[in-house]
Amino acid sequence: MTELKPTLLSVNNIEVIYDHVILVLKGVSLKVPEGSIVSLLGANGAGKSTVIKSISTLLASERGIVTKGTINFKDKRIDNLTPNALIKQYGLIHVMEGRHCFSQLTVEENLLTGAYTRTAQEAKDGLEMVYERFPRLKTRRSSKAGYTSGGEQQMVAIGRALMAQPKVILLDEPSMGLAPLLVEEIFETVNTLNKNDGVSFLIAEQNTNVALKYSDYAYIMENGRVMMEGLAADLREDEQVKDMYLGQSGGERKSFRDTKHYRRRKSW
Ligand code: ATP
Numbered sequence: 001m002t003e004l005k006p007t008l009l010s011v012n013n014i015e016v017i018y019d020h021v022i023l024v025l026k027g028v029s030l031k032v033p034e035g036s037i038v039s040l041l042g043a044n045g046a047g048k049s050t051v052i053k054s055i056s057t058l059l060a061s062e063r064g065i066v067t068k069g070t071i072n073f074k075d076k077r078i079d080n081l082t083p084n085a086l087i088k089q090y091g092l093i094h095v096m097e098g099r100h101c102f103s104q105l106t107v108e109e110n111l112l113t114g115a116y117t118r119t120a121q122e123a124k125d126g127l128e129m130v131y132e133r134f135p136r137l138k139t140r141r142s143s144k145a146g147y148t149s150g151g152e153q154q155m156v157a158i159g160r161a162l163m164a165q166p167k168v169i170l171l172d173e174p175s176m177g178l179a180p181l182l183v184e185e186i187f188e189t190v191n192t193l194n195k196n197d198g199v200s201f202l203i204a205e206q207n208t209n210v211a212l213k214y215s216d217y218a219y220i221m222e223n224g225r226v227m228m229e230g231l232a233a234d235l236r237e238d239e240q241v242k243d244m245y246l247g248q249s250g251g252e253r254k255s256f257r258d259t260k261h262y263r264r265r266k267s268w
Helices: 048-054 057-062 085-091 107-113 120-133 133-138 150-162 182-195 209-214 230-238 239-245
Strands: 005-018 024-033 037-041 064-073 092-095 168-172 202-206 217-222 223-230
Touching: 005 048, 005 133, 005 202, 024 037, 024 048, 024 202, 024 209, 024 217, 024 223, 037 048, 037 182, 037 209, 048 057, 048 064, 048 092, 048 107, 048 168, 048 202, 057 064, 064 168, 092 150, 107 120, 107 150, 107 239, 120 133, 120 182, 120 217, 150 168, 182 202, 182 209, 182 239, 202 209, 209 230, 217 230
Parallel strands: 037 202, 037 217, 092 168, 168 202
Antiparallel strands: 005 024, 005 064, 217 223
8 A cells, every 4th residue: 555655755845946036846845655656746837847856956957956845765865966876876767858869869779878877788688678668669779769759759768767777767747749649658658667667756747637547646736836635546536636637627727726725635
């Protein structure tokens, strides 16, 4: 059960400021238990990517800084480590929004760039594992990544992260710009990586429907704050979430601020 799993990654009451003045995150806390899929949901600009970048420390490259709070991997503080140290010491890796690939390199060359911390044999085994999980990439292994479809490029981006044998993947907006069937395919693979290979995921996603279908737990953000959290199965049935995020009310999407009361539920 999710409740009994130990916490792998925790974000504790962080505040983030961009360009010294723009306060973007206000007291955000979340947990990723070992072996779970946790989603960070919310509309465009809610602050999901900023949370992910705070953990992976890529925030600094965008003139952002965590001014309050802490980020832990188990009981160790990991704020201010380099991305290299995060993957080497903790197996934590960030797959960025926009499925960045080296367009002039082949699919296989792209994957191999993810194995820079591994030995030659580990890289070979890693390729086999990635091709098993993403059979499409095996058939496209010699194609230049720039000529592959958006879905295949997203698979390359995740596959490249897998080459480092991660324990936790921070996955930013994997569904962006992809057709519904491909989105399902990507999430099915995420599910397999989680259930078969024990990889934990924190996924920032605007597609609430698909994210709640595949997640164990979710946090819903609005204006830089977590407005609601709970087991994904519960949130899927929650009237407020259905109304605001699952497009089941037929009306215009509201915000938590428009509703009189909102609940923050903790289930672990
Ligand atoms: P999206 O799905 O569009 O990526 P998001 O929920 O991930 O949205 P963020 O990208 O984290 O949201 O953005 C949160 C807020 O921070 C937005 O108001 C955005 O304009 C602002 N922001 C993001 N990056 C920067 C930056 N580098 N400099 C200044 N403001 C930024």
